[in-house]
Amino acid sequence: MKSEDKITELKGIGEKSANLFHKLNIDTLDDLLHYFPRDYETFLPPVKAGSAKAGEVCTLRLKLREAPALRRVRGLTILTMRAQDDTGCVNLTFFNMPYLKNTLKSGSCYLFRAQLQERGNGRYMEQPRIYKEEEYRLLTEGIQPRYALTKGITNQGIVRAVRQALQLCVLPEDPLPEDIRIRYGLAGYREAFFQIHFPETQEKLIGARKRFAFDEFLTFILLLRRSREASESVRSHFPMIETADTARLMEKLPYRLTNAQLRAWEEIRQDLSGENCMNRLVQGDVGSGKTVVALLGLLMCVSNGYQGAMMAPTEVLARQHYDTFCAFTEQYGLPFRPVLLTGSMKAQEKRDAYARIASGEANLVLGTHAVIQEKVKFCRLALVITDEQHRFGVRQRQNLAEKGEAPHVLVMSATPIPRTLAIILYGDLHVSVIDELPGDRLPIKNCVVGTAYRSTAYKFIAAQVKEGRQAYVVCPMVEEGEMEGLENVTDYADKLRAALPPDVQVAHLHGKMRPAEKNRVMEAFAAKNIDVLVSTTVIEVGINVPNATVMMVENAERFGLAQLHQLRGRIGRGAYQGYCIFVSGMERPDIMERLQILNRSNDGFRIADEDLRLRGPGELFGVRQSGALSFQVGDIYQDADMLKCAVECADDILKEDSGLESEKYRALRNYFEKGARNMVDFRNL
Numbered sequence: 001m002k003s004e005d006k007i008t009e010l011k012g013i014g015e016k017s018a019n020l021f022h023k024l025n026i027d028t029l030d031d032l033l034h035y036f037p038r039d040y041e042t043f044l045p046p047v048k049a050g051s052a053k054a055g056e057v058c059t060l061r062l063k064l065r066e067a068p069a070l071r072r073v074r075g076l077t078i079l080t081m082r083a084q085d086d087t088g089c090v091n092l093t094f095f096n097m098p099y100l101k102n103t104l105k106s107g108s109c110y111l112f113r114a115q116l117q118e119r120g121n122g123r124y125m126e127q128p129r130i131y132k133e134e135e136y137r138l139l140t141e142g143i144q145p146r147y148a149l150t151k152g153i154t155n156q157g158i159v160r161a162v163r164q165a166l167q168l169c170v171l172p173e174d175p176l177p178e179d180i181r182i183r184y185g186l187a188g189y190r191e192a193f194f195q196i197h198f199p200e201t202q203e204k205l206i207g208a209r210k211r212f213a214f215d216e217f218l219t220f221i222l223l224l225r226r227s228r229e230a231s232e233s234v235r236s237h238f239p240m241i242e243t244a245d246t247a248r249l250m251e252k253l254p255y256r257l258t259n260a261q262l263r264a265w266e267e268i269r270q271d272l273s274g275e276n277c278m279n280r281l282v283q284g285d286v287g288s289g290k291t292v293v294a295l296l297g298l299l300m301c302v303s304n305g306y307q308g309a310m311m312a313p314t315e316v317l318a319r320q321h322y323d324t325f326c327a328f329t330e331q332y333g334l335p336f337r338p339v340l341l342t343g344s345m346k347a348q349e350k351r352d353a354y355a356r357i358a359s360g361e362a363n364l365v366l367g368t369h370a371v372i373q374e375k376v377k378f379c380r381l382a383l384v385i386t387d388e389q390h391r392f393g394v395r396q397r398q399n400l401a402e403k404g405e406a407p408h409v410l411v412m413s414a415t416p417i418p419r420t421l422a423i424i425l426y427g428d429l430h431v432s433v434i435d436e437l438p439g440d441r442l443p444i445k446n447c448v449v450g451t452a453y454r455s456t457a458y459k460f461i462a463a464q465v466k467e468g469r470q471a472y473v474v475c476p477m478v479e480e481g482e483m484e485g486l487e488n489v490t491d492y493a494d495k496l497r498a499a500l501p502p503d504v505q506v507a508h509l510h511g512k513m514r515p516a517e518k519n520r521v522m523e524a525f526a527a528k529n530i531d532v533l534v535s536t537t538v539i540e541v542g543i544n545v546p547n548a549t550v551m552m553v554e555n556a557e558r559f560g561l562a563q564l565h566q567l568r569g570r571i572g573r574g575a576y577q578g579y580c581i582f583v584s585g586m587e588r589p590d591i592m593e594r595l596q597i598l599n600r601s602n603d604g605f606r607i608a609d610e611d612l613r614l615r616g617p618g619e620l621f622g623v624r625q626s627g628a629l630s631f632q633v634g635d636i637y638q639d640a641d642m643l644k645c646a647v648e649c650a651d652d653i654l655k656e657d658s659g660l661e662s663e664k665y666r667a668l669r670n671y672f673e674k675g676a677r678n679m680v681d682f683r684n685l
């Protein structure tokens with residue numbers, strides 16, 4: 001079998017499973033082999049209920065004492081049962097799994113695996129996994145992969161498919177020549193594939209991970225280096241003069257711009273009126289007020305008779321920008337003629353928008369990256385702003401230049417990037433830093449708690465809602481079963497509805513929902529028709545609902561601190577006191593200590609740094625520092641050393657063979673040209 005073959009070549013995978021795998025973007029064996037585990041689990045032998053530690057995930061061999069009891073609370077079915085071994089008793093609870101009432105027999109023994117929790121003097125497990133003896137024994141051998149799943153595919157199903165593929169399929173050629181592999185002490189290609197899926201030891205797993213991180217970084221940097229010429233100074237085709245509009249707007253705003261905002265604006269203003277094309281990054285923590293700075297730039301642009309565009313990574317954010325700009329236009333009589341452009345718009349609406357843009361009737365385009373970059377013909381596009389996405393800067397000007405002459409480019413980001421990396425990523429990009437929050441903000445109050453605190457937190461949320469405020473609850477998973485033992489958005493919303501007073505409106509939001517549905521929910525939240533929004537990190541980027549005051553994050557231990565800090569930035573954006581509740585699913589002292597860093601600092605960059613310092617290599621899995629700058633394996637913070645090696649290596653390679661034309665680099669060139677399709681955002685570069 002070859003790696004390009006379809007996965008239906010594997011035993012046990014027919015059309016039906018293939019369709020499910022397709023949902024995970026797995027079509028070929030190569031896709032499957034590159035579908036790396038999301039994290040790993042070590043299964044220890046079952047322990048006794050009496051000696052198990054509360055707060056930890058463990059496996060208990062328990063006998064059911066009585067028949068399971070079933071009850072219903074507002075649409076949620078709850079199945080409870082008491083079970084015990086010879087050292088103690090544990091209560092088991094299952095949500096929305098009523099069928100277990102018939103499969104679990106009173107008087108029989110089963111293995112139950114979940115986090116053991118404690119309330120008062122009772123111990124309990126929620127939604128434990130149930131295993132048979134032999135099945136469990138096999139799991140205790142080696143480190144077990146856990147893949148991200150979708151409904152209809154089990155972890156075991158993926159494990160079986162990957163095992164087969166590794167046995168039967170000819171792996172793609174190693175993209176790295178041997179001397180490079182040896183120089184940087186990297187694992188062999190084949191070995192790395194085996195160890196990333198089915199690690200024998202922790203060390204081998206770390207080795208495999210480093211290897212793939214290196215490949216990703218190397219490809220990324222080669223690509224950047226190749227497009228470097230495109231980002232070198234280009235003469236401006238769209239010189240602008242300062243018009244009265246911007247100064248007038250600043251006078252009329254209900255607030256004064258902070259000094260940092262004024263500084264960034266001044267730099268942008270000079271770029272736009274200068275001789276060269278602007279190529280600037282505005283870096284500012286969440287809530288530092290980047291939008292209004294962008295607005296001033298776009299205002300200068302349209303006042304000069306040109307078109308401007310602002311791109312956002314999500315539809316929700318694009319729409320929010322559109323609403324903001326429309327409101328400004330109306331309230332302050334600005335010369336914007338804005339148009340919205342997103343993927344979920346109807347074909348006819350899109351055609352209308354395209355026509356208005358091409359004719360110049362619309363002078364400001366707000367939308368999602370993909371839509372603006374691919375389909376639109378502008379008539380005199382002079383300024384492009386990308387919000388919350390720092391990987392677009394480099395290639396973008398080139399892409400957009402193909403549509404006409406190279407416009408000015410401004411990239412805005414809240415993710416703290418180390419300076420050295422910024423230089424690698426952006427080349428000659430200039431940086432403005434907004435290092436000051438608007439003065440009217442009350443500092444957010446934080447707490448780091450265990451799951452036992454939930455009921456208190458719910459009371460607090462109910463009280464805030466009663467006062468007219470709103471709340472976010474963030475869970476790491478979208479749907480049940482996607483990852484064992486973690487809270488998921490859909491079930492959690494049900495549970496929360498049952499726990500809060502009936503008049504509190506709870507809704508959920510996640511990235512797998514259809515875009516139109518997501519917009520509907522986000523707009524309902526912004527319009528205060530929803531009080532509590534249970535969401536994945538899709539709300540991380542840029543959303544602005546100043547009335548929201550509570551951010552509760554479940555399984556906070558699963559997020560990088562930098563990401564938690566971004567989430568925290570969603571609240572405390574208005575005049576009300578903001579509260580952040582980080583709920584850790586594990587109360588190990590080191591984890592709680594790490595989360596406490598968030599209490600002590602409000603500086604995103606410092607937070608990311610300290611997080612890394614505190615964590616050991618064993619904890620590098622399943623925790624992401626930044627949702628935005630994400631590779632499949634590599635993490636720019638955690639793998640900073642590999643990144644440095646990859647930069648050095650890329651420069652050596654290009655010195656030796658700038659076109660990657662020699663036989664030595666043939667495999668690397670192939671890999672490179674495939675665009676390393678497993679890199680999440682890579683294609684957009």
Ligand code: ADP
Pocket residue numbers: 255256257258261284285286287288289290291292414438439440542544546573
């Ligand atoms: P971000 O930098 O995260 O994109 P936003 O631009 O969304 O932040 O701004 C957050 C909030 O702060 C908005 O409600 C905005 O109106 C407000 N804001 C921006 N600048 C100021 C300022 N100088 N003084 C007071 N409020 C401001």
Ligand code: MG
Pocket residue numbers: 290291387542
């Ligand atoms: Mg923003």
